[in-house]
Amino acid sequence: MGIKVALAGNPNAGKTTLFNKLTGARQHVGNYPGVTVEKKEGNCSFNGSDLNITDLPGTYSLTAYTDEEVVARDFLADTRPRVINIADASNLERHLYLTVQLMEMGMPVIIALNMIDVANQRGISINHELLSERLGVPVVPTVARSGKGHKELLAETIRGLDNVPPRPIELSYGEDIDSALDEMTQIIEENSFLADFCNSRWTALKFLENDAHMISKGYEHDKTTTEALKKIVGRVEKHLLSTLNTSPEALIADHRYGYIKSVLLEDVLSYKVDNDRLFLSDKIDKVLTNRFLGPIIMLAILFGLYQFTFTYSELPVAWFENFFGWLGATASAVLPDGYLKSMVVSGIIDGVGGVMGFVPLIMFMFFGISILEDSGYLARVAYMLDRVLRVFGLHGSSVMAYIVSGGIAGGCAVPGVMATRTLRSRNEKLATLLTAPFMNCGAKMPVLALLIAAFFTESQSTLMFVFTLIAWCGALLIAKLFRMTVIRGESTPFVMELPPYRMPTFRGLLIHTWERTAQYIKKAGTVILAISILIWAIMTFPELPDSQVQSFEAQRSAVMVNYDQATIDMAALEDIQEESLSEAALQLKNDLTVINAKEAQTALKNSLAGRMGTALESVSQYAGFDWRTNIALVGGFAAKEVIVSALGTAYSLGEVDAEESSSLSETLSESPEWNKAVALALIIFTMFYAPCFVTVVCIVREAGSWKWGLFSMVFNTIFAYVLAVAVYQVALTLI
Amino acid sequence: MMNISLRQMKLDQAGTITAVKVGGYLGQRIREMGLIPGTKVRVHGRAPLKDPVALRVMGFTLTLRNNEADHIEVEVSG
Numbered sequence: 001m002g003i004k005v006a007l008a009g010n011p012n013a014g015k016t017t018l019f020n021k022l023t024g025a026r027q028h029v030g031n032y033p034g035v036t037v038e039k040k041e042g043n044c045s046f047n048g049s050d051l052n053i054t055d056l057p058g059t060y061s062l063t064a065y066t067d068e069e070v071v072a073r074d075f076l077a078d079t080r081p082r083v084i085n086i087a088d089a090s091n092l093e094r095h096l097y098l099t100v101q102l103m104e105m106g107m108p109v110i111i112a113l114n115m116i117d118v119a120n121q122r123g124i125s126i127n128h129e130l131l132s133e134r135l136g137v138p139v140v141p142t143v144a145r146s147g148k149g150h151k152e153l154l155a156e157t158i159r160g161l162d163n164v165p166p167r168p169i170e171l172s173y174g175e176d177i178d179s180a181l182d183e184m185t186q187i188i189e190e191n192s193f194l195a196d197f198c199n200s201r202w203t204a205l206k207f208l209e210n211d212a213h214m215i216s217k218g219y220e221h222d223k224t225t226t227e228a229l230k231k232i233v234g235r236v237e238k239h240l241l242s243t244l245n246t247s248p249e250a251l252i253a254d255h256r257y258g259y260i261k262s263v264l265l266e267d268v269l270s271y272k273v274d275n276d277r278l279f280l281s282d283k284i285d286k287v288l289t290n291r292f293l294g295p296i297i298m299l300a301i302l303f304g305l306y307q308f309t310f311t312y313s314e315l316p317v318a319w320f321e322n323f324f325g326w327l328g329a330t331a332s333a334v335l336p337d338g339y340l341k342s343m344v345v346s347g348i349i350d351g352v353g354g355v356m357g358f359v360p361l362i363m364f365m366f367f368g369i370s371i372l373e374d375s376g377y378l379a380r381v382a383y384m385l386d387r388v389l390r391v392f393g394l395h396g397s398s399v400m401a402y403i404v405s406g407g408i409a410g411g412c413a414v415p416g417v418m419a420t421r422t423l424r425s426r427n428e429k430l431a432t433l434l435t436a437p438f439m440n441c442g443a444k445m446p447v448l449a450l451l452i453a454a455f456f457t458e459s460q461s462t463l464m465f466v467f468t469l470i471a472w473c474g475a476l477l478i479a480k481l482f483r484m485t486v487i488r489g490e491s492t493p494f495v496m497e498l499p500p501y502r503m504p505t506f507r508g509l510l511i512h513t514w515e516r517t518a519q520y521i522k523k524a525g526t527v528i529l530a531i532s533i534l535i536w537a538i539m540t541f542p543e544l545p546d547s548q549v550q551s552f553e554a555q556r557s558a559v560m561v562n563y564d565q566a567t568i569d570m571a572a573l574e575d576i577q578e579e580s581l582s583e584a585a586l587q588l589k590n591d592l593t594v595i596n597a598k599e600a601q602t603a604l605k606n607s608l609a610g611r612m613g614t615a616l617e618s619v620s621q622y623a624g625f626d627w628r629t630n631i632a633l634v635g636g637f638a639a640k641e642v643i644v645s646a647l648g649t650a651y652s653l654g655e656v657d658a659e660e661s662s663s664l665s666e667t668l669s670e671s672p673e674w675n676k677a678v679a680l681a682l683i684i685f686t687m688f689y690a691p692c693f694v695t696v697v698c699i700v701r702e703a704g705s706w707k708w709g710l711f712s713m714v715f716n717t718i719f720a721y722v723l724a725v726a727v728y729q730v731a732l733t734l735i
Numbered sequence: 736m737m738n739i740s741l742r743q744m745k746l747d748q749a750g751t752i753t754a755v756k757v758g759g760y761l762g763q764r765i766r767e768m769g770l771i772p773g774t775k776v777r778v779h780g781r782a783p784l785k786d787p788v789a790l791r792v793m794g795f796t797l798t799l800r801n802n803e804a805d806h807i808e809v810e811v812s813g
């Protein structure tokens with residue numbers, strides 16, 4: 001099994017870099033049960049010992065206010081690992097706040113005094129031997145990036161394994177708290193209250209800190225003792241409020257910092273230069289967060305990220321498409337006609353191809369986002385945009401998910417939803433990932449282009465811009481609505497560190513990118529394959545009754561009798577240039593195409609999707625949609641561009657390529673059921689209705705429950721329907 | 736010397752925290768970042784829309800919103 005080791009530390013302490021260095025590629029990324037916090041594990045061997053390392057989520061504290069903290073704390077209490085505590089040497093005072101809490105829990109702590117080189121450059125010198133002596137734990141100076149000090153760190157980690165675990169540190173938090181702690185500790189020990197979780201003084205401390213997680217654990221375990229403890233806490237709270245106008249929480253924090261100050265005083269920490277001077281990072285900030293330049297540069301950088309993701313991934317996306325196109329063609333040539341062929345080609349290969357088609361996009365986006373995140377710029381984006389997005393109950397970082405999803409028209413909601421992973425606050429993250437799919441992604445563009453080309457030829461580019469604006473307004477307003485109703489709750493505090501700018505390491509970027517892409521392929525792949533087969537099935541079954549198939553067969557025979565065998569053979573050839581066909585063969589081929597398209601239309605109408613479309617007409621007529629549009633929209637759940645091809649089939653045009661839809665746009669503009677009002681309503685509906693199922697699967701993953709995936713399907717469709725009906729009815733009166 | 740709320744501090748003005756008057760999650764976040772009575776802070780910058788504010792504390796930069804800064808009392812000279 002190996003020696004259990006946990007890495008703990010503040011965000012930006014260099015924890016992940018150290019983890020990657022120690023474990024290399026031997027890591028496993030999963031989730032802690034019930035929450036969306038990532039659990040990273042890896043192995044490493046040193047001097048013949050095997051170490052099983054868990055990278056805990058970065059936290060500043062071990063309270064119970066965030067999932068990350070609860071997860072880290074539960075892991076420590078349950079597995080009692082040796083803890084490598086990574087502390088930033090140039091920020092030692094604050095980083096030791098977590099160390100003190102680890103020691104209060106009685107964990108065997110080894111401090112990695114990280115980025116000691118940066119600290120030295122900044123004129124900070126630290127006497128780590130004295131620090132180690134005063135804290136009573138090993139302290140090893142390290143540079144996680146270069147690997148300096150790693151051997152010593154591992155050696156300290158495995159040293160003294162057989163010793164008794166250290167006694168928890170007992171700080172004094174002032175007379176009032178100390179005496180309450182003594183009293184509570186006695187009660188806890190007498191009742192062996194939560195004895196298997198952590199030491200009794202720590203449990204008492206958590207009660208005094210008003211730790212909701214511990215208190216509810218207490219209620220489950222032993223109600224009487226919990227209430228006895230709460231009574232003491234209430235008494236102390238009241239006393240402190242009346243005498244010192246403060247709370248136990250505040251006093252405990254003050255004393256922890258007081259202890260840290262006394263440890264660092266005299267000879268441990270000294271500054272050769274003024275600690276307050278401007279470093280390079282601050283100089284960069286003077287420009288990048290400048291009142292006027294800052295927002296302009298930020299827009300340019302976000303636009304650059306967008307360009308990077310969608311331009312550079314074009315080529316690999318095309319490779320994937322060509323490969324799956326070739327695979328589909330090969331399969332159709334090899335397999336005999338029938339259900340199997342249809343399912344393999346249209347269901348499995350198209351489905352898997354669809355999933356894999358997103359892979360280059362996701363890789364490029366995460367590579368770009370990792371650069372922004374690792375360099376420290378992402379925190380500045382949040383800082384600059386917070387004031388605007390807070391109005392809608394969102395977070396400064398939400399803007400990235402929106403832009404990637406199609407905030408600049410043509411993005412994709414799949415990587416967009418995954419980009420919300422950078423948001424640490426749950427409510428804001430949920431609101432962002434539920435509304436990001438409203439943006440005009442690349443798959444909605446062909447639909448918009450088709451309808452605009454058919455009905456609004458005069459003002460195409462203006463309209464595209466207007467629809468982009470409508471998407472933003474829709475997303476922000478619905479986010480606000482969600483934050484006032486289903487995701488109600490105080491906005492998460494913005495108390496956040498602006499980390500110094502750092503050059504990202506290439507290795508780190510590659511590891512991040514690969515991790516996230518692999519997760520997408522693994523988790524989303526299986527579900528998506530199943531759903532794409534399902535969608536294929538509802539658009540195929542039930543098949544036309546034999547009588548109808550025979551009637552189309554008869555029509556074809558009726559046409560063919562007029563031609564000789566050579567012409568028939570020539571017309572049956574695929575992949576042949578029209579010019580090289582004889583006139584008769586061309587005529588025959590066209591006639592047959594019309595009949596085949598008619599058959600495809602009848603078959604689609606007869607399928608389950610077609611029947612759904614027809615049945616929905618009674619509802620959808622208020623938005624101006626007939627059964628053909630309904631079928632297309634049902635198909636659009638597979639991928640929004642399917643709307644175009646399904647409309648093509650429903651209008652018996654045979655196969656319509658989403659990129660080349662001029663024949664369809666002519667048909668629509670001449671069709672009596674269509675007018676500007678219908679077109680507008682359909683555009684609005686397409687923008688806002690249920691996200692494609694790949695996006696839904698990603699929403700489920702990021703939100704941590706199927707409930708939110710289902711919610712987004714149902715809510716978005718109802719919302720889109722109401723909007724579309726309103727648009728249609730108003731437009732009708734204006735036209 | 737006088738006591739003002741952190742929100743009222745001007746750019747580059749320095750001061751010493753005298754009280755943090757909030758509990759719960761926000762109070763916890765503020766305290767764990769080292770914003771406790773006795774800590775020296777300096778206003779490092781403000782976002783383009785004047786909110787949030789960036790502070791320099793114990794050698795690192797910290798951001799918080801104006802309405803969060805309201806809970807923090809600072810002693811400044813003059």
